[in-house]
Amino acid sequence: MTPGLSLALTCLLAATACSGDEGGEYLPLNAPLPERIPEGTTLVVGDPRTQRALELSGEIDDLPFEVEWANMFGGPQTSEAFRAEALDVGAVADIPPLHARWTGLDVRVVAASEREAPLEHPLYEIGIAPGADIDDLSDIEGARVAYSPGQAQGALVLRVLESVGLEPEDVELVEMTSVDDTYVNALASDQVDVAPLGDVLIRRYLDRYARDGATVLPHGLRDDPWHLYAPESVLEDADKAAAIRELVRAWGRAQVWIGEHPEEWAEGFYVDHEGLSPEDAEHLVERDGVSVIPEDWDETIERHQATADLLSRIQEWPSVDVREEVYDTRFETVAFEGLTEGDAR
Incomplete structure (x- = not known):
């Protein structure tokens, strides 16, 4: 483990231990998602983009639970934090959830986005x-x-x-x-x-x-999957599952807000938060394109299954049924429904 990641996990573990959240009742993965979030429920979330989007839109203060935000990027770091029980939710592309499951870390996708014109704006x-x-x-x-x-x-x-x-x-x-x-x-x-x-x-x-x-x-392939995912052990905590349900709603609105406010996003995230030049920020906003929250996951899962099958064949990983083993379909419509509750700010 790198020194920086070790320090990050130490800080996250300390924050989690001090949160006062003793956890909720056991919730089977096939049980309906609870809607009530008990007072004091805390999530540790590794998603700096969504954190910044919610700050810029003003919605961060409306989250009905406590959040410890972690400056966590990429599958390797996120999986390490999951294994250390220092993180509840992470944000990654399509490979980390597969790789986590293949290496003995049981996780589930709880949110998915895609982009308009992905071949015109490859990542x-x-x-x-x-x-x-x-x-x-x-x-x-x-x-x-x-x-x-x-x-x-x-x-x-x-x-x-x-x-x-x-x-x-x-x-x-x-x-x-x-x-x-x-x-x-x-x-x-x-x-x-x-x-x-x-x-x-x-x-x-x-x-x-x-x-x-x-x-x-150019490679001419679609390369835009993006997800929120969480360990199964977190989703089996009724209080955290209820909080993740609301996080997914806010996450969906945040992705839409980013696309509708390119200049604010360029300045507020890429320049102020990431320290990039205005020229680099403009370049990245153009490449990012506009995110879309799908109404259902059928096409998302079909593409993810094709990728899983390719990796299984080439890397000799066990075959995996993506819908049954990787996605938590209780969340399938949550992000989309969150968009109808009110316009992104």
Whole structure:
């Protein structure tokens, strides 16, 4: 465990221990969600984007339960916090819930969003190292490809290979965790030839290394799943399950608010909270596009199942029925219904 994550978990554990929340009655995973939230119920939530959106919209003060917000990003950190019983809810893409279950951590998805025009505004592009003789994705056979098996970027690599008729053994997968500038540095230092880049890293990579021959290629695949998920043990606590129900409602409104207030979001989150330049903030808001809360999860689960089947085949994980084993369908309509209770502010 990294020192920073160790410190974060220590702080979270201390906050949880001091919250005074002794937990609610046992709630079977097939029981209806309770609506009453007892006074003093606390959730520890690792979702900085939603926290900031609720702050900017003014809705954060209306949450009917106490929240300890954790500055937690990505599947590896979130799973570590879940295992330490220091976190109740996390926000990730589609791979961490699968990887958690495959590694013995029972979690359930409780909210899902998608984006309008996802192919026009992909979250990732495929970075190509300076000097690599790759002009098209079909050229990556034999290349060294950065690969993070427990993260969304890792699944995207496998899907890209599949899309051009290649198997993992047709390239050299170089395992590394995608954090901060890891992939950018790996491309620039000739450790890999290919790496998926997202967010501001695309712009940063080209600004630094385009003069040396660095490029990025579009992948043409949908890469926009986003979820809230929680350990089953948390969802079996009646008080916390009731609070998560209201969190999911607020989460849905927050995603819509972000799309409806791009300038406030750029300044309030990317500049003030993340410390990025206004230019980077504008770039990221454009790439983010507009989030949509689906009325049901049918298409979401179908896409997630296809990804799970791909990973099971290639990585030899056990097959998983996503609807039955990964999603908590009691929450299927909660976020959408939350939008009808009042306009996002």
